[in-house]
Amino acid sequence: MKIRILGAGPAGMYFASLMKRHDPSSDIVIYERSPRDATWGFGVVFSDRALEFLKADDKELHDYLAPHFENWPEITVVHNDTHVPVAGNGFASIGRLELLNLMHAFVERLGVRIEFESEINSLADLGPADLIVGANGAFSWLRAENEEKFGTTVDWRANRFIWYGTTKAFNSLTLTFRETEQGVFCAHHYRYKPDRSTFLVEVQDDTWHRVGFDTMSPEETTAFCERVFAKDLEGHAIISNHSQWRQFPAVWNERWSFENVVLLGDALRTAHFSIGSGTRLAMEDAVALFKGLRDCPTDIQAALQRFQQLRLPPMKKIWDAANVSIRWYEDMDRLVPSLSPVELAYSYMTRTGRVSHDDVRKRDPQLAAAYESLHPKEFA
Numbered sequence: 001m002k003i004r005i006l007g008a009g010p011a012g013m014y015f016a017s018l019m020k021r022h023d024p025s026s027d028i029v030i031y032e033r034s035p036r037d038a039t040w041g042f043g044v045v046f047s048d049r050a051l052e053f054l055k056a057d058d059k060e061l062h063d064y065l066a067p068h069f070e071n072w073p074e075i076t077v078v079h080n081d082t083h084v085p086v087a088g089n090g091f092a093s094i095g096r097l098e099l100l101n102l103m104h105a106f107v108e109r110l111g112v113r114i115e116f117e118s119e120i121n122s123l124a125d126l127g128p129a130d131l132i133v134g135a136n137g138a139f140s141w142l143r144a145e146n147e148e149k150f151g152t153t154v155d156w157r158a159n160r161f162i163w164y165g166t167t168k169a170f171n172s173l174t175l176t177f178r179e180t181e182q183g184v185f186c187a188h189h190y191r192y193k194p195d196r197s198t199f200l201v202e203v204q205d206d207t208w209h210r211v212g213f214d215t216m217s218p219e220e221t222t223a224f225c226e227r228v229f230a231k232d233l234e235g236h237a238i239i240s241n242h243s244q245w246r247q248f249p250a251v252w253n254e255r256w257s258f259e260n261v262v263l264l265g266d267a268l269r270t271a272h273f274s275i276g277s278g279t280r281l282a283m284e285d286a287v288a289l290f291k292g293l294r295d296c297p298t299d300i301q302a303a304l305q306r307f308q309q310l311r312l313p314p315m316k317k318i319w320d321a322a323n324v325s326i327r328w329y330e331d332m333d334r335l336v337p338s339l340s341p342v343e344l345a346y347s348y349m350t351r352t353g354r355v356s357h358d359d360v361r362k363r364d365p366q367l368a369a370a371y372e373s374l375h376p377k378e379f380a
């Protein structure tokens, strides 16, 4: 089978590796606009559960990647100066560049060709193929140019975020909320290698305007964020890597393919970074598309239908949870001043509705007990 893939991100590369291992005679080329060693951003996280899925689906890749992860067993919620550890939530992280480099080596060893510095801007540039996979990320032109065929909706969310790094090595996945005169600042931060952490700063739109970030230079912006989180950074600098304020597009498609063209990963649907599942979802999409093609090897249309049928139910659950999570952060100017540190940690843990009080009790009995003691009538 002749397969052409747009984008060497986790979705495109993982799909290529599954197809090539299944059928070494398949002719697979991935076109990637960036050079081999270029990427944006810092680290990405996988929950323990996400890694379990990968282990179940693909032990070979799991065992290849696992030694490169940083691991920690808990989350910490910081409410101004009070730290609330939340047990029972294991996470692992890795630099995005390191993950991509490991994946490049993995797929190239199998015989998949990656054409770096090849920006493809029309289907005609790809030439004829049995299957064309649009794995070119959240801002996919392939999706944008075919919105009617895909039934695309893009919901731009109001909060502003900026993806930084820092040299401070944090010991757990931490959500730090700091109240300032202009509004609440939230940092999502975690170590992804021994001397580096991701440090993503998020604020509500009103706060962003009150601070005047719209007229600040990149250096002034970094310095402002360093002042807000000075106690957390403990003298370490924030590192910028073309970092700029962005808003999150919640992308969805009713139809995932037309003719022999299919979307995968962030091009197909985005999931807010606060649930830490974007890379996992992209890789699970790849597994489902592979299974569709394996089950219907001689009929591309049937295979693409099977892909959507297999993947829609589990993906929709996580996508819905991610969208509830987005809205929780869009309310932080109200939540943080009105909740105690324990209540904020509890509200964070239960924000998507997928974790019940019983679940909190199982994961972290101390947090559940502390919350119950603050709400005796509810638990009488």
Ligand SMILES: Cc1cc2nc3c(=O)[nH]c(=O)nc-3n(C[C@H](O)[C@H](O)[C@H](O)COP(=O)(O)OP(=O)(O)OC[C@H]3O[C@@H](n4cnc5c(N)ncnc54)[C@H](O)[C@@H]3O)c2cc1C
Pocket (backbone or CB within 6 Å): 006, 007, 008, 009, 010, 011, 012, 031, 032, 033, 034, 043, 044, 045, 046, 118, 119, 120, 121, 135, 136, 137, 138, 141, 163, 200, 264, 265, 266, 267, 271, 273, 276, 277, 278, 279, 280, 282
């Ligand atoms: C701020 C932020 C934090 C995140 N944190 C996490 C996290 O902690 N954990 C997690 O799992 N996920 C996280 N994600 C999400 C994660 O990065 C994505 O969900 C994941 O990378 C999606 O994989 P993908 O392969 O679909 O797309 P991408 O990784 O975006 O890859 C798409 C590729 O296509 C290439 N491309 C685009 N256009 C063209 C073109 N015209 N021609 C050729 N190539 C092209 C791009 O260069 C890119 O390499 C985060 C995302 C953001 C924005």
